[in-house]
Amino acid sequence: MRAIRLLLGKDVRLLRRSPALAAALIVYPLVVALLVGLVVRYAGERPRVALVAPAGLPSVIVVGKQTFDLQQLFAGAKEVKLVRMPAAQAEHQLSSGQVLAVLTVPKGFTSDLRGLKRSPKLILRTTRGGLSTRVVEKLRSFVYSTNLDLQKAYIQANLSAVDLLLHGGGGVIGRTRFDLLGVRRARAELAVLARSPDPATAARAKELGTFMGQLSGAVGQVGTFLRATANPIQLVHVQQSGRSWILSAQVQAYALALALAFVAVLLGAGAIVAEREENVLGRLVGGLAGFGRLVAEKIAFVTLIAAGLGLLLALAFGLIVELGHISGGQPWQRVPLLLAGLLLAAAAFGAFGVLVGALAREAGTATLFAFLVALPLTLVALVPHGTAPVVTWIGALFPFGHAVHAFTVALYDAHPARLFLRECAWLAALALAYGIAARAAARRLL
Amino acid sequence: MTRRFGRRVVLEPTDLEIGAGEVVALGGPNGAGKSTLLAILAGALRPSGGTVAVASKLGWMPQRPALYGRLTPRENLELFARLAGVADVDAAVGRALAEVGLAVEDRRAAELSVGNQQRLNLAIGLLGEPSVLLLDEPTASLDARRRGALWELVARVRGAGGGVLFATHNLDEARRVADRLLVLEEGLLVFQGAPAAYVEEQAAPNAHEHKDTGL
Numbered sequence: 211m212r213a214i215r216l217l218l219g220k221d222v223r224l225l226r227r228s229p230a231l232a233a234a235l236i237v238y239p240l241v242v243a244l245l246v247g248l249v250v251r252y253a254g255e256r257p258r259v260a261l262v263a264p265a266g267l268p269s270v271i272v273v274g275k276q277t278f279d280l281q282q283l284f285a286g287a288k289e290v291k292l293v294r295m296p297a298a299q300a301e302h303q304l305s306s307g308q309v310l311a312v313l314t315v316p317k318g319f320t321s322d323l324r325g326l327k328r329s330p331k332l333i334l335r336t337t338r339g340g341l342s343t344r345v346v347e348k349l350r351s352f353v354y355s356t357n358l359d360l361q362k363a364y365i366q367a368n369l370s371a372v373d374l375l376l377h378g379g380g381g382v383i384g385r386t387r388f389d390l391l392g393v394r395r396a397r398a399e400l401a402v403l404a405r406s407p408d409p410a411t412a413a414r415a416k417e418l419g420t421f422m423g424q425l426s427g428a429v430g431q432v433g434t435f436l437r438a439t440a441n442p443i444q445l446v447h448v449q450q451s452g453r454s455w456i457l458s459a460q461v462q463a464y465a466l467a468l469a470l471a472f473v474a475v476l477l478g479a480g481a482i483v484a485e486r487e488e489n490v491l492g493r494l495v496g497g498l499a500g501f502g503r504l505v506a507e508k509i510a511f512v513t514l515i516a517a518g519l520g521l522l523l524a525l526a527f528g529l530i531v532e533l534g535h536i537s538g539g540q541p542w543q544r545v546p547l548l549l550a551g552l553l554l555a556a557a558a559f560g561a562f563g564v565l566v567g568a569l570a571r572e573a574g575t576a577t578l579f580a581f582l583v584a585l586p587l588t589l590v591a592l593v594p595h596g597t598a599p600v601v602t603w604i605g606a607l608f609p610f611g612h613a614v615h616a617f618t619v620a621l622y623d624a625h626p627a628r629l630f631l632r633e634c635a636w637l638a639a640l641a642l643a644y645g646i647a648a649r650a651a652a653r654r655l656l
Numbered sequence: 657m658t659r660r661f662g663r664r665v666v667l668e669p670t671d672l673e674i675g676a677g678e679v680v681a682l683g684g685p686n687g688a689g690k691s692t693l694l695a696i697l698a699g700a701l702r703p704s705g706g707t708v709a710v711a712s713k714l715g716w717m718p719q720r721p722a723l724y725g726r727l728t729p730r731e732n733l734e735l736f737a738r739l740a741g742v743a744d745v746d747a748a749v750g751r752a753l754a755e756v757g758l759a760v761e762d763r764r765a766a767e768l769s770v771g772n773q774q775r776l777n778l779a780i781g782l783l784g785e786p787s788v789l790l791l792d793e794p795t796a797s798l799d800a801r802r803r804g805a806l807w808e809l810v811a812r813v814r815g816a817g818g819g820v821l822f823a824t825h826n827l828d829e830a831r832r833v834a835d836r837l838l839v840l841e842e843g844l845l846v847f848q849g850a851p852a853a854y855v856e857e858q859a860a861p862n863a864h865e866h867k868d869t870g871l
Binding site for chain 2: 224499
């Protein structure tokens, strides 16, 4: 421990004497975190999908009193970016990966939609690539939301007919105009007849009046029933003034993990290689400190610096949240939990960095190697779950995904204990595994 | 002991002993394995085979200065003294600086001249008052005055019953200072004996058959 403490003090002193490096350590991850925050927020939200309509795009249709511009509906799809193109071009772009799917609007779509004798069909073609599931989900969501809008219009149209039946009035079927008495007016007239001096007529009118009353009540409920059967489960979306996206839980967690990943991996790689560059490794391992203690010291050094930086970042986010009076506020009571996650994540990233440095041996190579390795392994963790299982497994062996999850859970989960401990166990295991590997690889530095 | 780097043998099986009060010169051309041998004796490298037995404290001065360039000379000495577990750090640092004649400066070690860096390198090796010194081409960057001071130090260590093994390319130096000369060629110990005997051997009529020994 004495050797570790002495070397740790030396490394902190050396870092303090490199103001440019210290400044870069703070500024660089913030900038990268911000940029990746933007990417995370928007990447993959709108997959590019070719829109093929051999008979032209569907035109305007009228349902009841509502008008639907189907062209506008397609153009305004939020879930995917629909790009109109001919069938041959769409085919080419699908095979070359320029579009992730082809959505074809077949002939007769509009007439099917107007007639409603059968459901109009849209044909979606995807490749067998890993992203096809995601595109299908997005288009299902688009079709669902379109169906929902149409459904509302059809229900409204049906309810107008029911309303006419109930209250009576003028209507048009095709080109034929008609005038309907309506259940309520019929009931009123039957009530007059029920006061007829002819007892038989009065009794008959009374009986019919009772039936009309029951009919009126039943027809009055049709709207509710229609809506209920059309939407057995309804999702009510209430938008409130919450955090701006930049401070959302997801982006805050990604920013912290990203800052830690780059700082710790680069610092870890640089710190171990620096001992070789200074030519002091021989002295150290020749009786002053073994490779084990040297690797442990480097991991401790990186952990201290990177976790400190992570904490500063979290405090900065919190300060912005408080000063901006953003609803929900920063969960300050969770900061100790977050700090535990930061320490473990920094240790895991640091151990990985030391391993990279030990393998690379030279400062220039170590820096480049650290970048080349850390960048894809970070991006691997950003690939959505279920896209490609192999990628998910590779991501699981790098601390980034676990760090993001641990930070999110630590800051915003209502009951964080179980998930947080699981991710912390992963981070601790990765730190240990990379540390052991770094210890074995450190001999290469001599 | 022997040492390989991968499949390449850099030090063939070599037996040697440095006795108390003995100064031994280690010669040989570049890449002969001199620095590897010294690093193994200093414990910086593990031998691939064989053992190293050290009966007393070792002080090592590698060929290239082994120090932290962004620390001052004093900070370097204090750090290595503490790492070595020296009881009175200030006294040990003062002694080491006096031995090599290096003035205390606030400049970083990297800003020192090459010669002064080499003196600091030696001073670090002297911390803990070692009785055996391993010096890798110690006079390479020193001026004549500093070389003289170094050999005085070597003489003091010998006088105190210590041992010194130094690598050199300078046969005159070996002849003047060393009791014994070892010559390595491609990792193989090709000569072991008095420096004068080596000079005679080199002067012999068949000397042209010898490879370049770097001396």
